[in-house]
Amino acid sequence: MGKVTERIEKKLNDSLSPTYLEVIDESEGHRGHAGYREGGESHFRVVIKSKAFEGQNRLARQRMVMKALADEMKEQIHALSVQADVPDA
Secondary structure (H helix, E strand, O other), X not given: OOHHHHHHHHHHHHHHOOOEEEEEEOHHHHOOOOOOOOOOOOEXXXXXXXXXXXXXXXXXXXXXXXXXXHHHHHHOOOEEEEEEEOOOO
16 A cells, blocks of 8 residues: 555545545556556545535535545545445444
């Protein structure tokens, strides 16, 4: 696991206290495309479940994730796909 992945996990754990979190580095699938960096850690998919999302629509949930990762979005992350849900009852 790389440093950017670790930072993403830490920030999301600290800010949203997820019951489930998966951070997938999909960079290799973007080799040769804009934003790709040798060594990866430029394109990510995040699957997250958190009680913090209760009462929030899909867009608001994505904004919460993006806000938590604002610094990384400016510098390290070229693309981020987010699946944010409320935990199962």
